[in-house]
Amino acid sequence: MSKKFWLKKMFGKTQAKSTAHLPREQSSNPNNEPLEVAECIDISKRLEWFQQNLSNSSDVQYHKFVAGPEVRCSLIYLKGMIDHKTVEKSVLGVITTLDASMSIEQFISLIMDKKHLPISEQSIQYTLKEALRKLLNRDALLLIDGDPRILAISVVSFTKRAIEEPKNETVIRGPREAFLEDLETNLTLLRRRMKSPSFKVEMMHIGTETSTSVAITYLHGKCSQQLVEEMKRRLSSIDIDGILATSYIEECIEDNPYSPFPQLQLTERPDVVNAALLEGRIGVLVDGTPIALIAPTTIFMLMQAAEDYYHRYIAASWIRYIRYFFLFVSLLLPSAYIAITTFHPEILPERLLITLASSREVVPFNSFFEAFMMELSFEALREASVRIPKTIGQSVSIIGALIIGTAAVEAGIASAAMVIIVSLTGISSFIIPHFELGFSFRMLRFPIMILAGILGLYGIACAMILIYLHLLELRSFGVPYLAPVAPLVPNDLKDTLGRAPWWKLTTRTSLFGLSQGGIRQPTNSRKWAQSLEDNHLEEE
Structure with missing residues (x-):
């Protein structure tokens, strides 16, 4: 497709x-x-063309006036998009005060030469379609009867934060x-x-x-x-x-x-x-x-934050190592819990295994269904905290998580260990600097959980191999997604997993050079x- x-x-x-x-x-x-009636010098026909193409548009203003040696002119603009004071002072004020004794040719030449109006951004448009695009791009258009050219004047002014x-x-x-x-x-x-x-x-x-x-x-x-x-x-x-x-x-x-x-x-x-x-x-x-x-x-660039370059290199490197560790925690922790408790309990120390078994004694669901249900609930709480008003969003998300988690444990629907794992997984996903990358790992967490519930640790291994193969094939404008680790470029590793001091970063990466x-x-x-x-x- x-x-x-x-x-x-x-x-x-x-x-x-x-x-x-x-x-x-x-x-x-x-x-x-010339497009349409671009070479037409009659201002009435050109105004009619604009009115036909901009029909039922109440925000388009047509200001008709006579200037110089009785020459008909028209100024077209979008209401709310231009600075009216500038237009009145630097455009209309200048044109209407020109000497009426000059010839029509002199008047047109004086305006179209872009030397008389005290506006820095001006351009001559030779077709009506080009002029229309300028108008919709917030420029004002000046039409003069007897000349097919149109003067586009940039007098943009609108409210912005x-x-x-x-x-x-x-x-x-x-x-x-x-x-x-x-x-x-x-x-x-x-x-x-x-x-x-x-x-x-x-x-x-x-x-x-x-x-x-x-x-x-x-x-x-x-x-x-x-x-x-x-x-x-x-x-x-x-x-x-x-x-x-x-x-x-x-x-x-x-x-x-x-x-x-x-x-x-x-x-x-x-x-x-x-x-x-x-x-x-x-x-x-x-x-x-x-x-x-x-x-x-690359994936390593998406794991870097602007904060890394404003701290000293020791602190920045340490934060990056923590970030990569919790990246795997957010991706694999629920799946590892499912696989170990279901298929490989012998991996755990005896005392830890007894503690987990006792906490799950009253839970009527298996580890996979419990983890899947809790992860979906956490994602729902996260989405709800984004959609509701900000003044109550944070309190609703925190209170909802506490109430739901406590109630689920007391009702015997989920174990306390599962609540801890889901909470730690959610916190770990927030450590990833790039939201889109974090969202990708959040989505991949669910199919990995399914494989872990079917095959155990072998399912997790298969999922990681498939993800790794996909990342090896992935490109961003031709650049390998895992560069400079795969393929290995030793000179570019100074700013990958950790960050070298500024005096060591003397060469530009070879991935994007000439x-x-x-x-x-x-x-x-x-x-x-x-x-x-x-x-x-x-x-x-």
């Missing part, structure tokens, strides 16, 4: 592929021919800034730290209906141009009605969309994106969402839903 078919099935009707982000010579108008502290990636010693829903503000946060001419930003527009602005950021000379072209190719292949969040793009451009593991890194911190750019990776920002995408990524062969060669056409076997054959 192709990726395009999956998107059509999910979002409904078939849509024409968006080409708004392509250069004009690559769009549906290869000869740069202030820059706040990251809520999902808090740190003790790091900066207290997080991305906003405004793309320009997010790019400013990156540019403020990256004071280099090699910092590049390339814009694209994705979505046949939303035409969402998407920014590709990278450092020229440090990021492989091959990787940049691959990112642009995958983004340009997206055929969808609209992009409302980065998750839409994440599912469309990852190498294996059917894998439970995230193949792109998500972050709301500008410093994390800047650090990724310095490593030679790419950041993708989407207008309207405060979450950025970083590609490529000279390595880790990035796959981009192909002319890409099948979105390739099987792992097809990926392997492609690499060979």
Whole structure:
């Protein structure tokens, strides 16, 4: 099943592929021919075209006026999207005070040369469709009777929230800034730290209906141009009605969309994106969402937190070792309990075995059903704590867990040992820094429990082998998911399991540089839903 078919099935009707982000010579108008009535100089016909295409849109304002030597003009804008004071002072105030004795040609030339209006961001649009896209992108349009060109003026002004502290990636010693829903503000946060001419930003527009602005950021000379072209190719292949969040793009451009593991890194911190750019990776920002995408990524990068780079290396390394230990605890502890108590009780010391047996004496269920039921209850409590109002969410989750756990033990439905194991497993899953990676291990916990209930420790071993084989085959933009451990790159191990001191981190990782062969060669056409076997054959 192709990726395009999956998107059509999910979002409904078939849509024409968006080409708004392509250069004009690559769009549906290869000869740069005017679209619709673009060469019409009659302002009435052009206004009629806009009114037809924007019918039943009460937020579109048409301000008609006469300026200069009795020339009819019209200003089109979206109400609530522009700064009215700037428009009245710097646009209308300037145009209406021009000398009426000048000729019409002089008046048009003076305005269209973009030298008279005190607005820094202006552009000339030569087709009505291009001008319409500018209007929907919050620009104001100035039409002058007698000239087919349209002046797009950037006077954007709308309400947005202030820059706040990251809520999902808090740190003790790091900066207290997080991305906003405004793309320009997010790019400013990156540019403020990256004071280099090699910092590049390339814009694209994705979505046949939303035409969402998407920014590709990278450092020229440090990021492989091959990787940049691959990112642009995958983004340009997206055929969808609209992009409302980065998750839409994440599912469309990852190498294996059917894998439970995230193949792109998500972050709301500008410093994390800047650090990724310095490593030679790419950041993708989407207008309207405060979450950025970083590609490529590995499982070890997803296990790193921003806090690791603001502590001394000894503390950061120790925290990472704890994080990896509890990663396996959150994945395997319930399964190990099921397997040992059901099939391999001889592994436990005699006194511990007697204690567990006595606590389970009144429980009417076997270990598998008990653990499965308690894990589902814990997941339900976690989901409920997210959905209910924040003012009572924390207290409801804590009180609910205490009441349910205590009541289950007293009623003989669950043992005290099972409550401890489920609680420790839940706490361990919160230690994983990346939420999507933690969610992947939470999902995998249940099939491993099923195998443990059927085959015991052999079932756990089989599950771990299957997961390991899948991780070996998994790629993120061609980069092995387990790199630099598999394949082993000794020089890149300084910032993997632990973190070396800053004076030891003198070389950039070889995974994303210009000279390595880790990035796959981009192909002319890409099948979105390739099987792992097809990926392997492609690499060979």
